[in-house]
Amino acid sequence: MEALRHNLFYNKKIFIDGEGTIYNDVNLTKEFGNITQINDLKALSENADFTWHWHIPKTEIDICKHCEFRYLCLDSRVPIKRESGGYYHELECNYNPFICKWKGENEYLTLKEVGVVSNSEEYTIDYEKLKTINNILWGS
Structure with missing residues (x-):
């Protein structure tokens, strides 16, 4: 809770x-x-x-709100409030929830590589690119 x-x-x-x-x-x-x-x-x-x-729960932070570990995560990165609203982290997490892969794991890709941008200016997700990558990684 x-x-x-x-x-x-x-x-x-x-x-x-x-x-x-x-x-x-x-x-x-x-x-x-x-x-x-x-x-x-x-x-x-x-x-x-x-x-x-x-x-600021993980459900209010850009990438974290998509992560299956958000309710048990003890990540020490400080959330930063974007002027236009929402929170983000300056450093990327070691886990990419959009492809369910940890850094160092085979076929790991960064957020940028899968079409996700989270910074002080914007938060965008390229859903078509993500769908294509997940089909390659995990099958359709």
């Missing part, structure tokens, strides 16, 4: 480094104070700037 409304990787996560500095995650750089100076961690968990990505 959590995955329906939240990002499983980021939801309710807090990282405190060896110096006591508070972050959303070990890979993120924005600081939210120091544990020695915070009296109320609950207030931090109610800070929209700290929790914004908690509330």
